[in-house]
Amino acid sequence: MNADVQSPAVDLDLLLRARLFVARLGERDVHSWWATDGILGADGAFVGPRVLPKTHGTGRARIAFAVARHSCLERHPDRAVQHLFLLDPETEDRLDAYLVERLDAFDWWAETLRQLEAIGEGADPTEVLRDAQIASDADFTHIADLELGPDGRSLPMEPADTWAGTIRRLATGFCRSEPSSLAVPYLTESMTPAAAEEL
Numbered sequence: 001m002n003a004d005v006q007s008p009a010v011d012l013d014l015l016l017r018a019r020l021f022v023a024r025l026g027e028r029d030v031h032s033w034w035a036t037d038g039i040l041g042a043d044g045a046f047v048g049p050r051v052l053p054k055t056h057g058t059g060r061a062r063i064a065f066a067v068a069r070h071s072c073l074e075r076h077p078d079r080a081v082q083h084l085f086l087l088d089p090e091t092e093d094r095l096d097a098y099l100v101e102r103l104d105a106f107d108w109w110a111e112t113l114r115q116l117e118a119i120g121e122g123a124d125p126t127e128v129l130r131d132a133q134i135a136s137d138a139d140f141t142h143i144a145d146l147e148l149g150p151d152g153r154s155l156p157m158e159p160a161d162t163w164a165g166t167i168r169r170l171a172t173g174f175c176r177s178e179p180s181s182l183a184v185p186y187l188t189e190s191m192t193p194a195a196a197e198e199l
Contacts, residue, residue, distance in 0.1 A: 034071035057109035
């Protein structure tokens, strides 16, 4: 295993799960925050294994993440800020390596995709993120008091006192979005995993 992937400052499993569940919530057949339509849902479950029999989980995830990133940048076009789908280059490289390592984690992908595919139209983001153990009551309380940006297109927030806490906040912030109306949660202060651990 790559030494970078083992870094205790970066909970890559949390980041991957947070992106997966938020990406599914944002699909057109759930809350329509971005343009994918069921790639992490039932449609993807039908097509994916036929195109990539063993690695369709990773392939579907990469497509969903790329579209979600593009939509977040369209909605809040500031490439200098960090959000759930656009973090610092070091973390993005680590996650990319982690996805490569998980290509053959067939049991993990099967269970995770089963959960994602069960998320349907109008699913409550709060319940989804809580059930997936991505967010806690404290995270929901924190984001409820934050003020939305202009026209409700963004949700500025400060980093938490840990890197993992920041990821949970960024994921939970999407709960302030409305169907077909994305509010992009972003950090008002850029943060790397190392910097987070020093707080």
